[in-house]
Amino acid sequence: MPLPEEPVKVPPEALALLASLRAEFEGQLPEGTRFGVGAKQTGGEFVPELALIVYVPQKLQVNRLGPGQLIPEVWRSGDMQLKTDVVESNPVPVAGIVNDNNFYKPLLGGIEIQSIETSGGGGLATAHTGTLGCIVQRRSDGARGGLTCEHVAPMGLDVWQPRQGLGAGAFQASIVGKTVKAIPAAGVPGFDCALIELNGSRGDPVARIQDIGPVEGSTAELSLFEPVKKRGRTTGLTTGQIVGLVPGSNPFEISWIVCGTDPPGGLFCWHGDSGSVVLNVGHEVLGLLAFMDPAFTDPDGTPSISVGWAKAITPILDASALDIEVAVSPPKVERVQPDTALGVLGQGGFTQIDGWGFDAGAQVSFGGVPALSIIPASPRRLIVTPPVQFIPGQTVDVIVTNSLGEKSLPGPSARFTY
Numbered sequence: 001m002p003l004p005e006e007p008v009k010v011p012p013e014a015l016a017l018l019a020s021l022r023a024e025f026e027g028q029l030p031e032g033t034r035f036g037v038g039a040k041q042t043g044g045e046f047v048p049e050l051a052l053i054v055y056v057p058q059k060l061q062v063n064r065l066g067p068g069q070l071i072p073e074v075w076r077s078g079d080m081q082l083k084t085d086v087v088e089s090n091p092v093p094v095a096g097i098v099n100d101n102n103f104y105k106p107l108l109g110g111i112e113i114q115s116i117e118t119s120g121g122g123g124l125a126t127a128h129t130g131t132l133g134c135i136v137q138r139r140s141d142g143a144r145g146g147l148t149c150e151h152v153a154p155m156g157l158d159v160w161q162p163r164q165g166l167g168a169g170a171f172q173a174s175i176v177g178k179t180v181k182a183i184p185a186a187g188v189p190g191f192d193c194a195l196i197e198l199n200g201s202r203g204d205p206v207a208r209i210q211d212i213g214p215v216e217g218s219t220a221e222l223s224l225f226e227p228v229k230k231r232g233r234t235t236g237l238t239t240g241q242i243v244g245l246v247p248g249s250n251p252f253e254i255s256w257i258v259c260g261t262d263p264p265g266g267l268f269c270w271h272g273d274s275g276s277v278v279l280n281v282g283h284e285v286l287g288l289l290a291f292m293d294p295a296f297t298d299p300d301g302t303p304s305i306s307v308g309w310a311k312a313i314t315p316i317l318d319a320s321a322l323d324i325e326v327a328v329s330p331p332k333v334e335r336v337q338p339d340t341a342l343g344v345l346g347q348g349g350f351t352q353i354d355g356w357g358f359d360a361g362a363q364v365s366f367g368g369v370p371a372l373s374i375i376p377a378s379p380r381r382l383i384v385t386p387p388v389q390f391i392p393g394q395t396v397d398v399i400v401t402n403s404l405g406e407k408s409l410p411g412p413s414a415r416f417t418y
Contacts, residue, residue: 006225007223007224007225007226007227007242008223008224008225009223010037010050010222010223010224010245012252014037014052014080014082015037015247015251015252016077016080016252017052017075017077017082018035018036018052018247018251019247019251020075020077021035021052021054021071021075021084022251025054025068025069025071028067028068028069029069030058031057032057034055034089034246034256035052035053035054035246035247036052036055036244036245036247036256036258037050037051037052037053037224037244038050038051038053038085038224038243038244038245038258039051039224039225039243039244039260040053040085041085041087045264045265046243046264048225050082050224051082051083051084052075052082052083052085053085053087054071054084054085054086054087055087055088055089056086056087056088056089057088057089058088059086059087059088072084090293091291091292091293091309092291092292092294099112099233099234099235099236099272100233100234101162101163101170101233102162103162103172103173104162104202106202106203106205107135107146107161107176107198107205107206108132108135108205108206108209108210109132109134109135109208109209109210109215109231109277110131110133110209110210110211110212110230110231110232110237110276111131111132111161111162111210111233112129112130112131112161112162112163112233112272113131113132113146113148113152113153113160113162113176113233113275114128114129114130114159114160114161114162114163114164115127115128115152115153115157115158115159115160115179116128116157116158116164117157127163127164128151128152128153128157129152129163129233129272130148130149130151130152130153130233130272130275131148131152131231131232131233131234131274131275131289132146132148132161132275133146133147133148133149133275133276133288133289134146134147134209134215134285134326135205135206135208135326135327136195136324136326136327137325137326137357137359138323138324138379139323139325139378140323141360141376142358142359142360142361142362142376142378142379142402142403143359143360144198144204144205144359145177145180145195145196145197145198145324146159146177146195146196146198146205147194147195147196147275147277147288147316147324147326148194148196148274148288149185149192149194149275149289150179150183150185150191150192150193150194151185151192151290152274153179153182153194153275154179154182154194155179155181155184155194156178156179157178157179158177158178159175159177159179159196160173160174160176161173161176161202174201175199175201176196176198176199176201176202177196177197177198178196178197178199179196179197180195180196180197181194181321181322182194182195182321183316183319183321183322185290190311191311191315191316192288192290192291192311193288193290193311193316193319193322195322195324204404206329207326207327207328207329207357208329209231209277209279209283210231211231211236211237212229212231212283213283214283214329215279215284215326215328216282216284216332217284217326217328217332218284218285218286218314218317218325218326219280219284219285219286219314220254220314222254222257222312223242224242224243224244224245225241225242226241226242226280227239227240227241227262227280227281228240228242228280228286229278229279230259230268230269230276230278230308230310231276232269232270232272232273232274232275232276233272233273234269234270234271234273235267235269235270238261238267239261239262240259240260240261240262240266240268241259241260241261241262242257242258243258243259243264243307244257245257245258246258248315253315254312255311255315256309256310256312257278257286257287257310257311257312258307258308258309259307259308259309260307265305266305267303267304267305268292268306268307268308269289269292269306269308270294270303270306273289273292273308274290274291275289275290276288276289277289277310277313278308278310285313286310286313287310287311287312287313288310288311288313288316289308289309289310290310290311291308292306292308293306293307294306313326325356325378325379325380326356327357327379328356328357329357329404329406330357330402330406330408330409331355331356331358331362331400331401331402331406331407331408332355332356332357332408333353333354333355333398333399333400333411334354334355334356334413335352335354335355335413336351336352336353336413336416337351337354338351339351339416340416340417340418341386341392341416341417344386350385351383351384351385351386352381352382352384353381353384353398353400354380354381355380355381355400355408356379356380357379357402357408358376358379358381358382358400358402359379359403360376360403361402361403362374362376362382362402362403363401364382364384364398364399364400364401365398365401366386366387366390366396366397366398366416367389367396367397368396369387369389369390371384371385371387372385372386372387373385382400386416390418391418393417394417394418395415395416395417395418396416396417397410397414397415398414398415398416399414
């Protein structure tokens with residue numbers, strides 16, 4: 001049965017209902033159990049019906065359940081009720097086998113990377129192979145780096161592109177950076193993310209995803225059955241839908257996004273895709289792919305079905321350990337406030353420019369005339385003193401140019417009136 005073509009917003013009442021189910025059963029169920037809202041499954045296939053999902057490490061027959069472990073078919077609280085669904089789920093890290101190991105210059109998202117961990121004293125080495133998710137910027141100065149999973153690039157390790165060994169680009173493999181900040185996976189749900197400081201050996205990285213195109217930022221807006229896509233070094237470009245949303249400790253904040261293929265029953269990701277970013281149709285980053293539920297493999301070991309688990313991007317960006325934003329090229333101006341000379345006089349001579357892709361070297365022009373002063377507050381905000389050369393009533397374009405020479409496009413959100 002096909003899933004709905006239109007995304008479905010999860011009402012707060014459903015999250016509140018989920019919180020009451022979790023409060024009732026969390027202490028009675030095995031460690032690793034997670035509670036979410038998603039598409040109900042029948043016979044292993046997703047159906048277009050909203051349900052409260054209990055993800056358990058192992059499904060048991062009713063006669064083997066302990067006291068207080070039987071989830072009712074319908075959960076009611078107050079005036080609301082929803083069907084429940086118990087799903088066996090054992091997410092495993094998405095890292096391992098080989099597919100796209102080409103050499104890339106400049107660096108961009110969706111490509112193979114590798115880090116190598118040694119035990120010391122000439123001991124055995126462990127290779128961590130995965131995907132560079134996307135290019136990000138430090139909030140402090142807008143400097144660009146790479147985002148991936150911690151289990152792909154643990155703290156302090158050099159990062160190679162592509163992986164060493166055999167493959168199309170292996171003879172060109174070189175160190176492109178080092179992991180300088182990381183949040184390890186603390187069980188599920190956790191974080192499992194890492195920031196790579198790039199060494200510039202491949203030139204300036206670009207805010208694009210291989211086979212997808214320019215990244216347009218990030219968003220915390222998530223809907224069930226929303227179309228999504230990702231590009232990983234193993235399965236390449238795959239598309240699907242959000243089939244589950246799993247809150248964290250805050251029952252009203254989504255922590256994990258569960259992604260299945262569209263139509264259901266295909267391969268959304270596989271080993272080596274870990275670190276990929278999941279995007280919506282507007283090329284906004286929704287999450288960082290870290291785990292998967294493999295339903296089964298063919299007898300010859302060929303992967304056939306998988307569901308991806310992506311950590312929601314907003315908690316990652318807001319984590320004090322990373323403090324980053326998704327990079328955007330060229331810069332985007334979303335708002336100039338105040339957008340009039342009179343308004344600027346009331347604000348002490350300054351206007352605020354909000355958008356994406358700014359950095360410490362950003363320049364701003366009003367109708368082609370440079371701003372009098374610029375204070376880079378973050379990759380999404382500049383504080384600017386407009387020039388005074390224009391006549392009253394004249395409206396001009398506001399253009400931001402980053403340190404790479406990339407210019408924002410003019411538009412109705414990037415105008416200033418004198």
